[in-house]
Amino acid sequence: MENFTFYSPTYFVFGKGEEKRAGEMVKRFGGSKVLIHYGGGSAVRSGLIDRVKASLDGAGLAYAELGGVKANPRSGLVYEGIELVKKEKIDFILAVGGGSSIDSAKAIAMGALYDGDFWDFYDGKQPVTKALPVGTILTIAAAGSEGSGDSVITNENGNFKRGTSGEAIRPRFSILNPELTTSLPPYQTACGITDIMAHLTERYLTVTPDVVTTDRLLEGLLLAMIEEGPKVIKDPADYEARANIMWAGMIGHNNSCGVGRSQDWNRHNIEHELSALYDCAHGAGLAVTFPAYLTYVAGKAVAERAADAMQEIRVKRLVKWAERVWSCEAEGKTDEEVINEGLAKYRAYLAEIGMPSSIREFGAVPEDVDILAHMCCYGDGRDGSIAGFVTLDENEVKEIYRLMF
Amino acid sequence: MENFTFYSPTYFVFGKGEEKRAGEMVKRFGGSKVLIHYGGGSAVRSGLIDRVKASLDGAGLAYAELGGVKANPRSGLVYEGIELVKKEKIDFILAVGGGSSIDSAKAIAMGALYDGDFWDFYDGKQPVTKALPVGTILTIAAAGSEGSGDSVITNENGNFKRGTSGEAIRPRFSILNPELTTSLPPYQTACGITDIMAHLTERYLTVTPDVVTTDRLLEGLLLAMIEEGPKVIKDPADYEARANIMWAGMIGHNNSCGVGRSQDWNRHNIEHELSALYDCAHGAGLAVTFPAYLTYVAGKAVAERAADAMQEIRVKRLVKWAERVWSCEAEGKTDEEVINEGLAKYRAYLAEIGMPSSIREFGAVPEDVDILAHMCCYGDGRDGSIAGFVTLDENEVKEIYRLMF
Numbered sequence: 001m002e003n004f005t006f007y008s009p010t011y012f013v014f015g016k017g018e019e020k021r022a023g024e025m026v027k028r029f030g031g032s033k034v035l036i037h038y039g040g041g042s043a044v045r046s047g048l049i050d051r052v053k054a055s056l057d058g059a060g061l062a063y064a065e066l067g068g069v070k071a072n073p074r075s076g077l078v079y080e081g082i083e084l085v086k087k088e089k090i091d092f093i094l095a096v097g098g099g100s101s102i103d104s105a106k107a108i109a110m111g112a113l114y115d116g117d118f119w120d121f122y123d124g125k126q127p128v129t130k131a132l133p134v135g136t137i138l139t140i141a142a143a144g145s146e147g148s149g150d151s152v153i154t155n156e157n158g159n160f161k162r163g164t165s166g167e168a169i170r171p172r173f174s175i176l177n178p179e180l181t182t183s184l185p186p187y188q189t190a191c192g193i194t195d196i197m198a199h200l201t202e203r204y205l206t207v208t209p210d211v212v213t214t215d216r217l218l219e220g221l222l223l224a225m226i227e228e229g230p231k232v233i234k235d236p237a238d239y240e241a242r243a244n245i246m247w248a249g250m251i252g253h254n255n256s257c258g259v260g261r262s263q264d265w266n267r268h269n270i271e272h273e274l275s276a277l278y279d280c281a282h283g284a285g286l287a288v289t290f291p292a293y294l295t296y297v298a299g300k301a302v303a304e305r306a307a308d309a310m311q312e313i314r315v316k317r318l319v320k321w322a323e324r325v326w327s328c329e330a331e332g333k334t335d336e337e338v339i340n341e342g343l344a345k346y347r348a349y350l351a352e353i354g355m356p357s358s359i360r361e362f363g364a365v366p367e368d369v370d371i372l373a374h375m376c377c378y379g380d381g382r383d384g385s386i387a388g389f390v391t392l393d394e395n396e397v398k399e400i401y402r403l404m405f
Numbered sequence: 406m407e408n409f410t411f412y413s414p415t416y417f418v419f420g421k422g423e424e425k426r427a428g429e430m431v432k433r434f435g436g437s438k439v440l441i442h443y444g445g446g447s448a449v450r451s452g453l454i455d456r457v458k459a460s461l462d463g464a465g466l467a468y469a470e471l472g473g474v475k476a477n478p479r480s481g482l483v484y485e486g487i488e489l490v491k492k493e494k495i496d497f498i499l500a501v502g503g504g505s506s507i508d509s510a511k512a513i514a515m516g517a518l519y520d521g522d523f524w525d526f527y528d529g530k531q532p533v534t535k536a537l538p539v540g541t542i543l544t545i546a547a548a549g550s551e552g553s554g555d556s557v558i559t560n561e562n563g564n565f566k567r568g569t570s571g572e573a574i575r576p577r578f579s580i581l582n583p584e585l586t587t588s589l590p591p592y593q594t595a596c597g598i599t600d601i602m603a604h605l606t607e608r609y610l611t612v613t614p615d616v617v618t619t620d621r622l623l624e625g626l627l628l629a630m631i632e633e634g635p636k637v638i639k640d641p642a643d644y645e646a647r648a649n650i651m652w653a654g655m656i657g658h659n660n661s662c663g664v665g666r667s668q669d670w671n672r673h674n675i676e677h678e679l680s681a682l683y684d685c686a687h688g689a690g691l692a693v694t695f696p697a698y699l700t701y702v703a704g705k706a707v708a709e710r711a712a713d714a715m716q717e718i719r720v721k722r723l724v725k726w727a728e729r730v731w732s733c734e735a736e737g738k739t740d741e742e743v744i745n746e747g748l749a750k751y752r753a754y755l756a757e758i759g760m761p762s763s764i765r766e767f768g769a770v771p772e773d774v775d776i777l778a779h780m781c782c783y784g785d786g787r788d789g790s791i792a793g794f795v796t797l798d799e800n801e802v803k804e805i806y807r808l809m810f
Contacts, residue, residue, distance in 0.1 A: 001583075001648040003420025008413060014665065015408025178406075210645035212632055213653045216625030224618040240615035243406040243665070248618045251661055259652065260419065 001211055001260035008254045010147050011173040014247065016239075018177050019137050022052050022094065023059025029133050029172035031092025034063040035085055037105045038096040039070065043139065046183065052096060052137060064088045069097060072154045072161065072275050072282065073104040078118060081108035085132070095136045095171075098192075099143020099152075099282075102136050106151040106169040109134045121164045122153055124381060128166025136174040141181055141246040142192030142283060144199055144253025146174035154276055160379055161272040176250065178242035186233050190353040191283025193229040196249040197222060198286045202265050203258035204321060205389040207313050215320075217257040221248050222325045226349065233353045266388035267293045270400060273375045278362035285362070287355035291347050292403035294318070297390055298339045314389065318342070359404040366405060373398040406616055406665035413659045415552050416578040419652065421644075423582050424542050427457050427499065428464025434538050434577035436497025439468040440490055442510045443501040444475065448544065451588065457501055457542060469493045474502060477559045477566065477680050477687065478509040483523060486513035490537070500541045500576075503597075504548020504557075504687075507541050511556035511574040514539045526569045527558055529786060533571025541579040546586055546651040547597030547688060549604055549658020551579035559681055565784055566677040581655065583647035591638050595758040596688025598634040601654040602627060603691045607670050608663035609726060610794040612718050620725075622662040626653050627730045631754065638758045671793035672698045675805060678780045683767035690767070692760035696752050697808035699723070702795055703744045719794065723747070764809040771810060778803040 011028070013021055026034055034056055036049065043049050044067070056063050066081050084090070085108060093112075095105035109131040111118030120126035128149075138146045145151070149170040152163040181189070204218045225248055231241035251257065267289050274285035301314040319335050322328040322342025330338045351357060377384050377394040385393045392400070416433070418426055431439055439461055441454065448454050449472070461468050471486050489495070490513060498517075500510035514536040516523030525531035533554075543551045550556070554575040557568040586594070609623045630653055636646035656662065672694050679690035706719040724740050727733040727747025735743050756762060782789050782799040790798045797805070 001420075001645060001652075003423065006417040006419065007415075009416075010412075011414075012411040014411065015406075018408065210649070213626065213629040213649040213656070216629040217622055217656070218625075220621030220623075220625035221618065224621040227617055240406060244615070244618040247406075247664065251618070251622070256656060256661060260648070 002208060002262075004259045006256065006259050007167060008147060008170070008256065010171050010254075012147070012176060012250065013173065014176045016177060016179055018175050019048065019051055019180070020055050022135070022137060022175060023055040023057070023061055025135055025173040025175065026056065026061055026092055026094060027059050029092070029135065031133060031135075032061060033088065033090045034061055034092045034094050035081065035088075035090045035108070036063055036065040036094050036096060037069065037081060037101055037108065038065070038067050039098070039101050040067070042183070043096050048137075048139070048180065049096065052094070064090060069101045069104045071100050072279060073100040073107075075119060075153055075155045075157070078104055078107040078111060078153060082111040082118060085112040091132060093132055093134045095134065096139065098138065098140030099145040102134075102138075102143070102145040102171070103151040103153060105134050105136070106131070106145070107153050109169060119155060122155070122162040128164055128168050131166075131168040133172045134169060136171045137180075138174060138176050138246070139180045140184060140188065140192050141242070141249040142195040144196070144249050146171060146176065147250040147254035152272070159276050160375065161276045162380055174250070176246050178239055178246050181242050181246065182237045182239065184236070186236065186354055188281065189232055189236065190229075190355050191281040192249070193225060193245065193353055194283040194287045194350065194355055196245065196252055197225050198267065198290060199253045200225070200257075201290065201321075202268060203261070203263050204325070205264040205317060206261040207310065207317070207389065208261040211261045214257050214259060214261055219324045221252050221257065224248050226325075229349070229353055264388040266386050266390070266392060269386050270376055270397065273372045273379075274359060274362065276375070277368070277372065278359070278364060280362040284356055287350045288357065288359050288404045291343060291350070291357075292400050294343055294346075295403055296396070296400045298336070298343070300390075302336045302339075315339075359401075364405070366402070369398050369401045372401050407613060407667075409664045411661065411664050412572060413552060413575070413661065415576050415659075417552070417581060417655065418578065419581045421582060421584055423580050424453065424456055424585070425460050427540070427542060427580060428460040428462070428466055430540055430578040430580065431461065431466055431497055431499060432464050434497070434540065436538060436540075437466060438493065438495045439466055439497045439499050440486065440493075440495045440513070441468055441470040441499050441501060442474065442486065442506055442513065443470070443472045444503070444506050445472070447588070448501055453542075453544070453585065454501065457499070469495060474506045474509045476505050477684060478505040478512075480524060480558055480560045480562070483509055483512040483516060483558060487516040487523060490517040496537060498537055498539045500539065501544065503543065503545030504550040507539075507543075507548070507550040507576070508556040508558060510539050510541070511536070511550070512558050514574060524560060527560070527567040533569055533573050536571075536573040538577045539574060541576045542585075543579060543581050543651070544585045545589060545593065545597050546647070546654040547600040549601070549654050551576055551581065552655040552659035557677070564681050565780065566681045567785055579655070581651050583644055583651045586647050586651065587642045587644065589641070591641065591759055593686065594637055594641065595760050596686040597654070598630060598650065598758055599688040599692045599755065599760055601650065601657055602630050603672065603695060604658045605630070605662075606695065606726075607673060608666070608668045609730070610669040610722060611666040612715065612722070612794065613666040616666045619662050619664060619666055624729045626657050626662065629653050631730075634754070634758055667794075669793035671791050671795070671797060674791050675781055675802065678777045678784075679764060679767065681780070682773070682777065683764070683769060685767040689761055692755045693762065693764050693809045696748060696755070696762075697805050699748055699751075700808055701801070701805045703741070703748070705795075707741045707744075720744075764806075769810070771807070774803050774806045777806050
């Protein structure tokens with residue numbers, strides 16, 4: 001196990017009706033004038049925004065509001081939010097929504113205390129050291145942003161997604177009411193499930209030896225998602241399954257189960273170009289990316305294992321994933337067969353919850369592969385490759401995008 | 406799943422050599438004059454206390470020290486610590502040791518800011534609302550006190566143990582270096598392992614339905630302990646196994662895996678009277694308590710299941726424990742047989758790591774049963790019974806103590 005630090009100081013309030021505690025929580029964490037930041041009309045139409053305002057009123061707090069956050073949140077609205085916060089002397093950002101609203105709120109929180117262009121935090125020019133306090137009321141179990149110090153924003157000037165991280169943007173509190181997710185359409189629900197499982201799998205694909213405790217935790221969370229995911233697709237109002245998924249989404253991404261080990265994240269990098277170029281939902285992009293990536297990486301590792309000890313480690317890790325997460329029986333089979341069986345079960349699961357299996361569904365054509373691979377391997381300051389569980393050069397990334405058709 | 410709040414704001418620094426960061430951490434969390442609070446001579450002899458002092462010196466921090474904490478930490482030393490802290494105007498308590506040193510440090514931290522008798526916090530007269538900040542350098546993986554807001558102290562005036570809880574006594578930081586645990590003798594190591602598994606099992610024995618996510622997490626941690634525990638008994642210097650156990654001990658008790666569900670804790674209550682009366686190690690007491698308790702509770706639940714729906718739920722839960730934690734095959738067996746097989750595996754595991762199987766080993770005689778059961782059912786403001794996974798009256802508790810011989 002590698003040395004690490006772990007810090008997750010967010011106060012979580014979980015359960016039915018708990019959005020009524022928004023005012024109390026903002027006060028607890030020092031806010032006096034709040035920006036309520038949210039996405040589309042559903043939070044308004046459902047009465048959620050009114051309930052939040054009533055809670056803030058009840059606590060004697062002033063507020064302004066800024067709606068309009070879209071999936072893959074844009075830089076434009078962040079600039080608008082920063083202006084508003086400065087003008088109105090706002091001291092607390094309250095995100096109401098999913099990962100997009102929360103990530104946008106984090107960007108505004110940083111930008112409001114920074115003299116330069118907030119994008120400096122996202123292109124690595126500026127480390128995240130201070131931000132206004134952020135709180136969240138989560139309405140989509142997916143991104144894990146409610147318990148993380150991460151934020152991903154799409155720059156409208158060129159359509160590329162970049163992320164940043166820092167303790168200063170970890171939410172002070174997050175209110176998680178599973179009831180708020182029961183009205184989510186099945187497609188978005190499935191995107192969330194896919195995203196949560198992706199966060200777990202990125203952590204699971206490690207080359208660090210002897211990480212039994214975090215292995216068992218990640219397997220446990222994946223098993224829970226495999227069990228609970230189809231339940232909410234079948235019955236969107238299943239509160240208990242929604243609750244299990246919501247807590248798994250937070251715990252799976254606050255990194256308590258990913259400490260002390262190398263992680264992957266190649267697949268997130270590969271997907272980011274899909275949602276930037278086609279504006280597809282991040283989860284849907286991941287649903288196509290993961291099987292393609294694993295197919296390529298497993299095939300190469302199996303082919304090279306005899307001559308390369310690291311590839312042998314990767315093969316063993318993928319076999320463990322197939323056995324312990326997808327309950328594949330290894331006896332009497334080759335490692336390749338076991339991995340392929342795991343992959344087949346993963347694909348079947350994604351199909352069962354209604355996820356796409358090809359990037360054609362986003363409007364992609366084979367000619368896009370070169371653009372995607374170039375963006376992926378040279379964007380974000382990269383020098384022609386991406387690194388995680390394996391290091392991939394541009395040709396290999398192209399091969400993976402090809403496998404998505 | 407029940408509504409809950411979860412807050413674990415401790416900053417964890419984990420890995421080899423990290424005690425060198427003690428000074429940096431105390432400064433980060435606002436300390437200027439530190440009480441170094443520790444147990445016996447081993448922390449001094451090993452050079453750990455000197456390394457801690459060097460780190461505090463390097464950060465320009467002043468300090469006093471108070472050693473002498475014993476297993477089952479006593480009220481007497483707490484009073485002494487409170488006096489010292491007031492006299493020396495200390496503003497930060499740094500515990501160096503296991504759960505005993507940490508719990509004693511928490512008691513001093515509360516008592517130093519309280520005008521009355523610190524015992525008021527432990528007998529329920531006073532809620533925990535403020536305390537000096539506490540940091541820890543953990544040397545024994547066991548109690549989970551490094552990541553919890555709990556503290557248990559033995560009152561020397563009557564030899565009884567009582568616990569208290571509160572956010573104010575959650576450590577600001579905890580430094581977890583698995584190397585510091587490799588010199589621990591096998592018996593104490595095994596006591597720690599037993600304690601960690603007990604914390605997980607107390608959470609696992611729930612009557613709350615539909616808690617799949619936390620079920621899978623708890624099972625994962627128990628499986629990790631079952632795998633790693635015997636490794637460190639065989640090879641005390643096995644850093645990787647020590648590291649896995651150390652993180653499992655924290656995650657298993659900061660409650661991230663126990664939220665939203667009823668928990669048991671009857672067995673901890675039953676054990677507390679053992680360590681209070683015989684001054685046995687808490688883990689050793691748990692090793693005797695758990696099998697006896699489970700034998701009694703399972704037998705009763707099986708006998709009454711036909712007429713009592715709650716007993717049916719308990720039987721199913723115990724079967725799940727045997728199947729998923731102890732890998733018992735259920736096919737072709739009665740529920741009782743499956744539970745008994747799980748119990749046999751649990752007993753065999755405890756024997757393998759060197760734990761006692763009878764309270765005779767602590768010097769107990771059958772005549773003690775009445776005293777133990779009375780202390781357990783009437784101490785701590787109880788009215789003749791204890792409640793958790795099941796509610797037990799004094800006669801039933803006597804029966805459980807009898808099963809420990």
